[in-house]
Amino acid sequence: MYRPVLSPVADSPALSSLVALLPLLTLFILLGGARMKAHWAGLASLGVALAVAMAVYDMPAGLALLSASQGAAFGLFPIMWIVVAALWLYQLTVVSGYFEDLRRAFGLISDDPRIQALIIAFCFGGLLEALAGFGAPVAITGVMLMALGFSPVRAAVTVLVANTAPVAFGAIAIPIITAGNLTGIPYTDIGAYVGRQTPLLALCVPLLLVWLVDGRRGVRQTWPAALVCGAVFGAAQFLSATYVSVELTDIIASLAGVAALILLLRVWRPQGSREAAADLARKDGERGESGRSEKDGKSERDREHGEARKAGEVPSDAAAVLLDPGGGEPPGSRRRIALALCPYLIVIAVFSTAKLLGPAKEFLARSDIAVPWPGLDGRILTAAGEVSATTVYTLPWLSSAGTLLLLSGVLVAALYRVRPAAAAREFAATVAKLRWALLTVAAVLGLSYVMNLSGQTLTIGSWIAGAGAALAFLSPVLGWLGTAVTGSDTSANALFATLQQAAGAKAGIDPTLLVAANTSGGVVGKMISPQNLTIAATAVGLLGRETVLFRATLGWSLLLLAVMCVLVHLQSGVLSGMLP
Numbered sequence: 304m305y306r307p308v309l310s311p312v313a314d315s316p317a318l319s320s321l322v323a324l325l326p327l328l329t330l331f332i333l334l335g336g337a338r339m340k341a342h343w344a345g346l347a348s349l350g351v352a353l354a355v356a357m358a359v360y361d362m363p364a365g366l367a368l369l370s371a372s373q374g375a376a377f378g379l380f381p382i383m384w385i386v387v388a389a390l391w392l393y394q395l396t397v398v399s400g401y402f403e404d405l406r407r408a409f410g411l412i413s414d415d416p417r418i419q420a421l422i423i424a425f426c427f428g429g430l431l432e433a434l435a436g437f438g439a440p441v442a443i444t445g446v447m448l449m450a451l452g453f454s455p456v457r458a459a460v461t462v463l464v465a466n467t468a469p470v471a472f473g474a475i476a477i478p479i480i481t482a483g484n485l486t487g488i489p490y491t492d493i494g495a496y497v498g499r500q501t502p503l504l505a506l507c508v509p510l511l512l513v514w515l516v517d518g519r520r521g522v523r524q525t526w527p528a529a530l531v532c533g534a535v536f537g538a539a540q541f542l543s544a545t546y547v548s549v550e551l552t553d554i555i556a557s558l559a560g561v562a563a564l565i566l567l568l569r570v571w572r573p574q575g576s577r578e579a580a581a582d583l584a585r586k587d588g589e590r591g592e593s594g595r596s597e598k599d600g601k602s603e604r605d606r607e608h609g610e611a612r613k614a615g616e617v618p619s620d621a622a623a624v625l626l627d628p629g630g631g632e633p634p635g636s637r638r639r640i641a642l643a644l645c646p647y648l649i650v651i652a653v654f655s656t657a658k659l660l661g662p663a664k665e666f667l668a669r670s671d672i673a674v675p676w677p678g679l680d681g682r683i684l685t686a687a688g689e690v691s692a693t694t695v696y697t698l699p700w701l702s703s704a705g706t707l708l709l710l711s712g713v714l715v716a717a718l719y720r721v722r723p724a725a726a727a728r729e730f731a732a733t734v735a736k737l738r739w740a741l742l743t744v745a746a747v748l749g750l751s752y753v754m755n756l757s758g759q760t761l762t763i764g765s766w767i768a769g770a771g772a773a774l775a776f777l778s779p780v781l782g783w784l785g786t787a788v789t790g791s792d793t794s795a796n797a798l799f800a801t802l803q804q805a806a807g808a809k810a811g812i813d814p815t816l817l818v819a820a821n822t823s824g825g826v827v828g829k830m831i832s833p834q835n836l837t838i839a840a841t842a843v844g845l846l847g848r849e850t851v852l853f854r855a856t857l858g859w860s861l862l863l864l865a866v867m868c869v870l871v872h873l874q875s876g877v878l879s880g881m882l883p
Contacts, residue, residue: 305366306684307758309765311359320766322359323759326352326750327788330833334853341837341849342739345746352750356757367753369679373696374752375745378834380698382438382790383737383744384705386838389442391733392712396646398729399719404643406450411640413568415576416451416583417513417525421532423447424465425509426561427647429536432466433553434654436474438790438838439704440466445842452584453516455843460855461515463830463839467863468505468536470792470826471497472544472552474704475658478792478825479549482800482818491549495883496819498544498552501826502537503870504863505556509533511859517579525573528564536560545883550659646715653711657702667702674698683756693755693797740841743849744790747833751789760788764799768806775875778803778817779824779867783860786825790834795825812875816882820871827863830856 333344431440448458483490509529513521539556680694785795807814
């Protein structure tokens with residue numbers, strides 16, 4: 304039996320926390336400073352975490368290695384299973400020739416790349432986060448922006464920053480529901496508190512997106528659209544989380560945001576649309592970012608697909624389509640555009656049925672298989688001396704978002720008349736392309752589990768939770784840290800929700816506020832999570848260049864974290880009246 308000690312270094316919480324931070328510091332330094340490839344940085348950091356667990360926390364070597372293996376398994380399934388299925392679904396739209404029609408469909412709403420970033424990365428990404436989460440929004444919207452002419456780096460950074468405000472209510476509000484289950488606080492109460500925090504992020508993020516796409520000119524020329532989109536999205540989050548449904552919050556907010564944009568564009572058009580598109584292509588071309596080169600690991604066949612899309616032609620793999628469901632109509636016709644939108648309508652329909660329809664939701668939940676991790680389960684205690692429940696691995700083979708995306712892909716293949724053999728080849732090619740991403744995420748989740756089960760994460764959390772009066776200001780930092788490590792706001796709540804609750808009660812601060820702050824702080828940590836960086840890099844063909852994305856997003860993550868820290872601090876005092 305192993306029971307973690309929270310202050311193993313000289314019985315000092317501060318010194319112990321500094322040592323416990325070594326794996327994370329190693330990871331961030333190797334990614335941001337040394338610019339090491341993510342899979343090597345992940346493996347090196349995992350090695351540091353294992354060394355700290357065994358040498359400092361006296362965790363038996365066998366248990367430490369088994370902890371890493373469970374984390375790696377969770378990273379591969381369900382996390383990377385979702386990414387594999389999402390990218391395979393996208394690839395089916397490419398080989399069928401309909402992805403170019405989808406690009407034209409978004410062009411009908413607006414040909415301005417700044418507006419397209421709001422529609423796709425923020426609103427549509429928010430809808431995907433509401434239904435799937437776990438990296439699927441970043442993977443899907445990243446390749447969509449690429450198809451619209453965004454460079455790989457710009458597309459990846461844009462979708463990573465956009466994937467913030469919706470995260471707290473993602474996957475049908477699973478982060479908030481998890482926090483409620485762990486703390487005993489009604490999750491509807493936590494959701495109402497979060498609904499008074501993340502709308503501020505929703506107001507800020509669209510402005511950041513147009514800045515990322517076109518700098519100061521983008522903000523100056525498109526701020527009405529950014530403000531309307533963010534304000535309506537945030538207001539819908541507040542109203543839904545407070546009065547309608549915590550589970551449906553992001554679905555309502557995303558649809559409201561895109562509807563507001565479409566209505567605005569009927570009476571207002573941004574200036575400089577053509578100039579913005581031309582400058583975007585020119586600047587990215589000068590930086591060598593305009594396409595996925597051989598250096599970026601793009602295969603010859605995929606580059607042929609890119610050339611075919613640019614020419615408005617069906618890719619050479621069109622032989623995979625037995626019968627063109629578009630009826631031979633020219634690209635850009637209404638029928639073809641409708642068919643191009645079908646994959647995403649199918650995704651929405653499948654996930655809505657699985658997550659919102661009671662009988663289907665219960666059936667899928669019953670299919671989950673609980674696997675006590677061999678050699679580990681029952682041998683790890685919490686700091687309180689209770690047997691840890693985290694050593695049971697849940698295999699959601701049927702209810703996983705990845706399986707639902709796979710089902711969506713099968714339906715899309717049937718709709719587009721793609722030969723089964725061709726669909727299977729695309730799936731195999733997708734897995735092969737993701738091989739380094741699979742290793743990276745397995746290493747990072749292995750690191751996460753070692754830190755969690757050995758007590759390293761709790762040491763850091765307990766140290767911050769002992770901040771007394773400053774706790775309200777620092778509480779979002781715990782959520783940020785937890786999500787940065789695990790790549791999941793749900794996991795961050797699983798780590799720190801009860802700690803936040805106990806610390807709040809001890810410091811005389813509303814525990815529900817701090818639990819909500821943990822959730823809201825976590826959403827801005829997702830963009831720098833190595834797991835999410837790898838997913839984004841893989842989706843746009845930049846695998847191995849995660850350091851570029853980390854350096855580009857770190858500043859924005861810290862800025863938004865500071866905003867959330869100030870807001871929560873004010874809500875614990877002078878702005879307490881804005882809480883439920």
